[in-house]
Amino acid sequence: MNKTDRMLAIVLELQQRKVVRAEDLASIFETSVRTIYRDIQALSESGVPVMGAPGQGYSLMEGYFLPPVMFTVEEAVTLLIGTDFVEQRFDPEYGLKARTSSKKIESILPEPVRADASRVRKTMRLLSPGNRVSLGEEKDYVEIVRRAILQERKVEFNYVKKMPDSNGNRKSFRSAAPYGLAFLQGAWTLIAWCDLRQGIRHFRLSRMKELKVLEERFEMPPNFDLEDYRPSDDRNLRVQVLANPDIADRVKESDNYYMETLEECEDGLLVSFRVRQLEEILQWVLGWGSNVVVLEPESFRDRIRDEGEKMLKRY
Template sequence: MNRLDRLFAILVLLQSKKYVTAESISERFDISLRTVYRDIKALGASGIPISYEAPRGYFIVAGFFLSPVAFSMEESSALLLMEKMVRALADKATADQYSRAMTKIRSVMKSSQQDLLDILDENTQLQFSANWLLQENFIPKVQNAIAHKQQLQIQYKDKSEQQSLRLIEPVGLIFYAFSWHIFAWCHLRQDYRDFKLNRILQVLEPGTGFEKTDHLPISHFMENLPVNY
């Protein structure tokens, strides 16, 4: 990647997050910290209002807007493939949201790219078992609860078909063993539990924040999955 492309990519990265550390930029683009500092200075000199807040990192001052991004054919093809995977592995609400996002992306493409993407769309298919598909649109509610640290009340059916009402604090959403799982603090058990999403019968959002303030990171659960995925 030449420097001009890298500067543009750093700008896009800064617009995609609230804060970006120099270390994360260095790792993302495989450059030294000294080069990161030079690139940030160059972006500032070109008129991009970049500021810094310790220890969070760099950020673009509110009010700056970058014109619509142009997508390469390779990037567009990857997004198309992900759309099909989302439709196969997520719930309908999530798949519909992704499709709407793809429509916006297609709208900024050149007509020649749109034509090529249509050909790929028609000739790329995924085959998954219907048993893997989620019947209820719970993923958006779970994601919202994780992001805003909000409790959920779920009606849950375990592998013995026993139903119970649980008040949980969802820490993370993990896909493993061909199923979506919520890792959450369960108020009933006073411990963390792994709830399989397709065993949840109902999800309610009581609008209550987390009571527990020192939850384990999602990396802890990833390291201790019951299967090697």
């Protein structure tokens, strides 16, 4: 980043935050504190009202605002593709806002930039999920949950779990305090305090049924930050399989959530998984047929063998 771009970025950073230390700016822009001192001095000499407080940092004089800056073609394309994504995957209200935002962005671009951005944008495409039956309901649930989070109201719903519990049940009724939404592996997931489990749990919106917002309110924990939140990892079972060389590329592309390592070896592709229970990757392994061999644990080899015998009896 050259000096001019860095100085502009410093002003934008100061506009977003009340006080910023020179050390933090140096870390953000990967330069020295001495360089930041020189940039701040140059900004002050050019008329930008930067104020410094010893031991605290720098800030802009109240009321100062940098006029809108011109977008490069790459920046414009980034914003426009972002609006495409919001329109596809967010609820109808934000979808509408995304369309109007896109028009506003395009309207303020100079004609050469707008033409180039349009040309580049046409070479890229965000593929929608197509005929996913639950997509419409999932998008509706995004809006319901989003409003519940803002209003700090609890929600209730019937939830269909991926794996059955110890009693063989997959459905359960839940009430929860919604803390945030995350877009994981192509699907929306609610992070919430579950009243049934008395802890933070994750719920995919596509598995929810009869979602309702309750009158009961909750208070967001003061120490909870969705940006910093990291779920506890309780995947303690390790599984190792060997895939034939012929399907190695397809196995890599499958990008299974539970994969940990991929290692090329003389006999094929060695794949390691970490799971909570073996059923989580049972269908994945069976789907490759004889092209994948389970190496460990022995109990999983036995399980695959049993499934194979059951299939043989059916045919």
